[in-house]
Structure formats: C-alpha cells, structure tokens
Amino acid sequence: MQATVYVLDLYKTGKMEAQDGKSEVMLAVVTEPQFTQHYREYLEKQQLLDRRHRVKQLPDGTIALPVVGETLSEQHLLALRQQGTPENICRLVHIPKPILSKKAQRCSPAQKLCQELQCLVESQGHMWSTELEKDLPRSWQRHGDLLLLSEDSFKDPHWKKLEPGLWKTVASALGGQRLAKRGRVSPGGTRTPKVILMLGDHGWVEHVDNGIRYTFDVTQSMFSFGNITEKLRVASMSCAGEVLVDLYAGIGYFTLPFLIHANAAFVHACEWDPHAAAALKKNLELNGVSDRCSIHLGDNRKLKLRSIANRVNLGLIPTSEEGWPIACQVLRQDTGGILHIHHNVESFPGKDLQLPSSSEAGQKEQIAARNSGRQTPAKVPKLEWRKWAEVVAARIRDLLLQLHGNPWETHILHIQPVKSYAPHVDHIVLDLDCRPLSYSGKGVEKAEKTCNQRPKV
Missing domain, CATH: 3.30.70.120 (Alpha-Beta Plaits)
Known part of the structure; x- marks a missing residue:
C-alpha cells in the first residue's frame, strides 16, 4: 500500500x-x-x-x-x-x-488543436468536456505568423483560468506565433473591428492579394476576404487617364487595384479612420504608387473637391447613401462619369427572374448593349436588385439636377453580386453611368466596355 x-x-x-x-x-x-x-x-x-x-x-x-x-x-x-x-x-x-x-501527427489543425487543449486542460487537473470542445474555433484567418480567431470561440469562462498558457498552446497547435481574437464590427462609418491581441507584441501583418501588398494592424483595421471577386473585377477595368475618387478607401481595398491593375491616372482616397489611413499610406508606398494618390483624412461629406472625377467608388455597406451627394459633386460636370455604388439589398429566395420588357431601364440597357456589340443578357439574378438599381438611378438624376441646374441621364451599366451578407441579404455593386444630356451617348460604349472586362486571376 x-x-x-x-x-x-x-x-x-x-x-x-x-x-x-x-x-x-x-x-x-x-x-x-x-x-x-x-x-x-x-x-x-x-x-x-x-x-x-x-x-x-x-x-x-x-x-x-x-x-x-x-x-x-x-x-x-x-x-x-x-x-x-x-x-x-x-x-x-x-x-x-x-x-x-x-x-496524432496526421490529424488536421482543428483536431490537433482539440488534442493539445485537452492535454492542457487535463494537465491542470480539470475535466475535458463536450462543452469545451464545442467552444473551439472551427475556422480562423491566417496573416503570416498571426492567427485571427473568430468571435464565437473561447467564450466559456473556464478558458480564463488557463491563460496565458492557453494562447501559447493554441498558436503552437495551429502553426502560428501571434494570436488575436475578433469581435463584432463596431457600428458607424468606420466599421472598426473589435480585435484583441492575445499573444504577441503588435498586430501589424502583411497580406498579398492579386499581386498587391497590403499591410495593416488587425486590431485597428479589417481585411475583407469576401470582396475578392469585386477587387478582381476592378483590377480588370481599363481606367487609363482617369481620375478616381474613392469615398471609403479603408486600407486601400479598391484604391490599390484601381491604381495598379486598372491603371487609373490619379486617385483621391477619402478615409476618416486615422488607423486605416495610416495603413493606406504604408500600402501606397509598399506598392510604389504613392505619387498617384492623395489621402483626404476626415468626413468625406465635407470634401472640397468638385468636378474632377471620371469615376467614383462608393464601397461602403450596408449602404453608401450618405455619400451619394458628394459623389455627384466630384463627378466631372462637363462629361460626367461612372459611379460604383455598393449596397446590401434584401431579396427573396427563388429562381432567376425574367426582366420586365416594359422596363425603361431595361430598354436602355438593350440599346447600349447593341451599341457596344455585346449580347443582351436575358436575365438578371434577382429582380429586387434591378428594382433597387432603378430607384438609385432616379435618385442620382435628381441629385445631379439639383447640384448643377441642368438635366442628366443615368444608365444602369451592370449589377455585380459580391457576396451573401446574411440570409436573403446580398452585397451588390451598381455600375451607374451618369452623363449631362448635352454629353449623352458619347461615353456609353466606353463605359460598357470598362465595366465588363474579364477579371484578372
């Protein structure tokens, strides 16, 4: 005994x-x-x-x-x-x-994480449970040696007892050296992520996307992987000689593709979050295009620029509506230009719907399509997108009339789905051609071509 x-x-x-x-x-x-x-x-x-x-x-x-x-x-x-x-x-x-x-050596990262944490919990004299296992992350983002965990993981109060060794174990199991955990994006125009650094001295990371280098602090700025299709589409456009205003530039998600791949002559990048603006400045320097971009820090509704842009990007969701007046203000008064308007549109489940043949916008698109030499698409993915786009086109016409005192014409060039934002809510982009009536028709063919290029991969 x-x-x-x-x-x-x-x-x-x-x-x-x-x-x-x-x-x-x-x-x-x-x-x-x-x-x-x-x-x-x-x-x-x-x-x-x-x-x-x-x-x-x-x-x-x-x-x-x-x-x-x-x-x-x-x-x-x-x-x-x-x-x-x-x-x-x-x-x-x-x-x-x-x-x-x-x-154990052949197991997936998620399995290895579960095994390592079970060992940690049991070595501390505690009981492993199915509740703890369900509380583990099922996915994460990797930015070099930094791992960004989802907000729905490690919520159980028991994990607090295992810090700081817990975060070293998690990082080691997933093959990282630094660790951060995100929360929900804060409300407001800055869309600042709530991210806490769990392990490491700083949150600065670098990410390469379509040949473009982005650096940013994950605790201060967000990087949206879901916008990759739209960034590729922007990169495929032909913007040579054009001046662009990016009203919600962030760290340069669209500013950089417009400059590097679409070859825009100059971009005015507006951003009111100083952390994102600091990252944008670094990214312009990293990619060697800082001489073709000016950063305007602050509320873009107070922007003093007027009649300079061939193109305006309004990349803010769920809506960029507050930016529509300033977008009309910066469009060139003599020739007009194109607005790329991001929005979250509610829609309903179902199959693709046929566009009404009596739609005024639909008839205009058919005419523009014949002029540009491309075939007219018989369908659009969702009728709700078209209805929203027609309302926006009418609103922009009214804003341009109020601002300039002369009538303008707006033409729906393209409606691009970006991603599903929530059940029955779609993030889409409207390419809207805006021209003073004295200039109408002269820029439609070029606009059609620049908005429908094949994305670069």
Whole structure:
C-alpha cells in the first residue's frame, strides 16, 4: 500500500510542474515488457490509454504506457498491479518531451488543436468536456505568423483560468506565433473591428492579394476576404487617364487595384479612420504608387473637391447613401462619369427572374448593349436588385439636377453580386453611368466596355 501512495505523490508533483510550464510532459504507467500487453488491454478497456502519444521504452528496459491522467485513480493503479506478480514494477511517472503518435501527427489543425487543449486542460487537473470542445474555433484567418480567431470561440469562462498558457498552446497547435481574437464590427462609418491581441507584441501583418501588398494592424483595421471577386473585377477595368475618387478607401481595398491593375491616372482616397489611413499610406508606398494618390483624412461629406472625377467608388455597406451627394459633386460636370455604388439589398429566395420588357431601364440597357456589340443578357439574378438599381438611378438624376441646374441621364451599366451578407441579404455593386444630356451617348460604349472586362486571376 505504501508503494501506491508513493505513486500518487509522484503524480501530484509532476502535475504541478506542468502548471508552472517548466516542461512538456506525458503521464505514463511504467511496467516490465512481459506485462505490457496486459496493461494496454486494461487501459483500453477503462478508456485510460492516451492514444495521442507513443509508447516509450525507458533506459532500464521498462515500458511507459501513456495514460489520461485526470481519470486515473488509485483503484486503477491497484488493478494494474494485479495484472502481474506481486513484485512487478508498476509506477506512475512523467516523461518529458513525449512523441506524438503517428495518428496524432496526421490529424488536421482543428483536431490537433482539440488534442493539445485537452492535454492542457487535463494537465491542470480539470475535466475535458463536450462543452469545451464545442467552444473551439472551427475556422480562423491566417496573416503570416498571426492567427485571427473568430468571435464565437473561447467564450466559456473556464478558458480564463488557463491563460496565458492557453494562447501559447493554441498558436503552437495551429502553426502560428501571434494570436488575436475578433469581435463584432463596431457600428458607424468606420466599421472598426473589435480585435484583441492575445499573444504577441503588435498586430501589424502583411497580406498579398492579386499581386498587391497590403499591410495593416488587425486590431485597428479589417481585411475583407469576401470582396475578392469585386477587387478582381476592378483590377480588370481599363481606367487609363482617369481620375478616381474613392469615398471609403479603408486600407486601400479598391484604391490599390484601381491604381495598379486598372491603371487609373490619379486617385483621391477619402478615409476618416486615422488607423486605416495610416495603413493606406504604408500600402501606397509598399506598392510604389504613392505619387498617384492623395489621402483626404476626415468626413468625406465635407470634401472640397468638385468636378474632377471620371469615376467614383462608393464601397461602403450596408449602404453608401450618405455619400451619394458628394459623389455627384466630384463627378466631372462637363462629361460626367461612372459611379460604383455598393449596397446590401434584401431579396427573396427563388429562381432567376425574367426582366420586365416594359422596363425603361431595361430598354436602355438593350440599346447600349447593341451599341457596344455585346449580347443582351436575358436575365438578371434577382429582380429586387434591378428594382433597387432603378430607384438609385432616379435618385442620382435628381441629385445631379439639383447640384448643377441642368438635366442628366443615368444608365444602369451592370449589377455585380459580391457576396451573401446574411440570409436573403446580398452585397451588390451598381455600375451607374451618369452623363449631362448635352454629353449623352458619347461615353456609353466606353463605359460598357470598362465595366465588363474579364477579371484578372
């Protein structure tokens, strides 16, 4: 009986060492080779065998079988001793730097994370549970050596007890060195993400997208992977010689593709978040285009620019409506130009719908299509998109009339889906051609071509 007490004391001592983080250890039952199979069978039957680590032969010839320490009791140790002769070796030890089993080495990052955290929880003397497993992240973003976890993970109060070692374990399991966890995007025009740095000295990262280098601080600015199709479409446009105003530039999601791939002559980038503007400045320098862009920090509704833009990008969701008046103000008064208007539109489930042939906008699109030499699309994905676009076209005409005192014509060039924002809510972009009536028709063909190029990959 004395030997059994000694074994449990070893177990407690080793567990404290693991809490202090002095070494990575594996709890194991040690026995002689001839009793190994009996021990293994008993441990498997009692669900005590730790299959994440390899069985190890010690220098004295004994065999160490990895076990799940939290559920191992004194009764289990007594039962194991009875598997052999009274004088057989049976002790509980901690093996430093254990080797993962082949199966554990082949597991996915999510599986490895689960296994590592289960080991951490049990090494701290706590019970692993299905609730904790469900609280693990199922997806994450990788920005170099920084991993950005989703907001719906690690909500259980129990995780707080395992810090700071918890975040080192998570980063190591997922192959990173720094770790951050995001929350919901704050309301308001800046759309600042609520991101907390869990591990690391800073949140600056670099990301390469379609040959463009973006750097930003994940704790201050957001990077939307969901907008990749629209960035590719922008990159495919031909904007040579054009001046563009990007009313919601952020860190340069669209400013940079317009400059680098679409070859815009100059971009006026408006941004009122100083953190995003600082990242934008770095990104313009990184990509060697800072001489072709001017950053306007502050509320774009107070912008003093007038009649300079061939094209205006309004990349704000759920709506960019507050920017419509200033977009009309910066459009060239003599020739007009194109507005790229982002918006979240509510729609209903169902199949593609036929456009009404009596639609005034539909007839104009058919005429413009014939002039540009392309075939007229018989369908659009959702009728709600067209209805919204027609309302916007009418609103922009009214704004231009109020601003300039002479009538303008607006023409729907294209409606581009970007992504599904929520159930029955679509993020789309309207390409709207806006021309004073004295200039009407002269720029339609060019506008059609520049908005319907094949995206670069």
